[in-house]
Amino acid sequence: MPDPKRVAVLISGRGSNMRALVEQARGYEVILVASNRPAAPGVEWARARGLQTWTMDSRGVSRDEFDRTVSSVLKDHRIGTIALAGYMRILTPAFVEEWSGRIVNIHPSLLPKYRGLDTHARAIAARDTTSGCTVHQVTQELDSGEILGSAEVTIEPGDTPEALEQRVRAAEHQLYPRVLAQFVASRRSLLP
Numbered sequence: 001m002p003d004p005k006r007v008a009v010l011i012s013g014r015g016s017n018m019r020a021l022v023e024q025a026r027g028y029e030v031i032l033v034a035s036n037r038p039a040a041p042g043v044e045w046a047r048a049r050g051l052q053t054w055t056m057d058s059r060g061v062s063r064d065e066f067d068r069t070v071s072s073v074l075k076d077h078r079i080g081t082i083a084l085a086g087y088m089r090i091l092t093p094a095f096v097e098e099w100s101g102r103i104v105n106i107h108p109s110l111l112p113k114y115r116g117l118d119t120h121a122r123a124i125a126a127r128d129t130t131s132g133c134t135v136h137q138v139t140q141e142l143d144s145g146e147i148l149g150s151a152e153v154t155i156e157p158g159d160t161p162e163a164l165e166q167r168v169r170a171a172e173h174q175l176y177p178r179v180l181a182q183f184v185a186s187r188r189s190l191l192p
């Protein structure tokens, strides 16, 4: 079983959480940045930083085939932990099963509230006074795995979804590296 310290970060876009995970890596190492969008700005950043990257355009490829390919790439790199960071794909049940207990994700709401998309607009529309972000394990059910950590962000009067998103993202960059380090440490303590 590969060392949980060996992390792959999966992204589809900007990759600001991936950057935070790389820059604040303690107790784990980002071995690979993988993306289903070859032109993702985050991939460019990772390459420039000298990290190993892997991309394959997921458009026109069946979900099963795509996830099987990703899985074999991760195994080639002896990845022990997968961190999703703005990876805009629902993983196939076979992938989640194969990597069970080794995948984490960051979500821009205080789960279990607001699973899925448009979390900031939904929190504002509901007149919530706090929102935030959550790191959780990935299971078959969307945004529903075990919660590993969360951070609260105050919703200000007159907040727009865009303004709230920016503040939540700043909180994500603090939360994700810390929680990933804890998760990796807890998984390593299970090693023989």
Ligand code: GRF
Binding pocket: 011, 013, 014, 015, 016, 017, 018, 085, 086, 087, 106, 107, 108, 133, 169, 172
């Ligand atoms: C973040 O808000 C994260 O919570 C969500 O997707 C966004 C990714 O942003 N899962 P970035 O690509 O990390 O900047």
